[in-house]
Amino acid sequence: MTNEKPQIGTILYDYHDSSVPPQYHRSYSLLVTSDSIAIKVDSYGTILTDTAVLITKEQFSEIVDTYTSLAFKQVTKRESDGCVGGTGASVKVWDINDSVLIDGNIYFCGGEEYGTLQGDVKLLAQKIKSFIPDFDTMLKRE
Secondary structure, eight states: OOOOOOOEEEEEEEEEOOSOOTTTOOEEEEEEOSSEEEEEEEETTEEEEEEEEEOOHHHHHHHHHHHHHTTOEEEEEEOOTTOOSOEEEEEEEEETTSOEEEEEEEEEETTEEEEEEESOHHHHHHHHHTTSTTHHHHTOOO
16 A cells, blocks of 8 residues: 555645834735645734636646745744744645645744644745745735
8 A cells, every 4th residue: 555645736825014103014825736725914903915826737836836835834833922923824735635734833933833734934935936926926015
């Protein structure tokens, strides 16, 4: 018997900005499917960008390969011990049958990582954003 890895169907990356004034606050979600990346940017609930870009099967494979190489794993929640003002990210991944494979978060504060996820979420985000033309303009920073 072989132990086959599940085929990835969808990857959701959410970035949660720190608590700063609305003109500077930018949180966003990137929902990756086999043919597109849906981008939603908000500032405290006010939607600034809600769009999608098409991607190729090869680009989707590159994102999946990056996700797989980072070997994310869920861990027992690590508390922040009162650290405030950090940023956070969450990753949720489904297989092609819409079964959740991983669902966790990381909170970055005071040079430490807290939360329920272990892995380089920043590298995953970088790979996804590399296929979004003009991502920085979608943040609509003044």
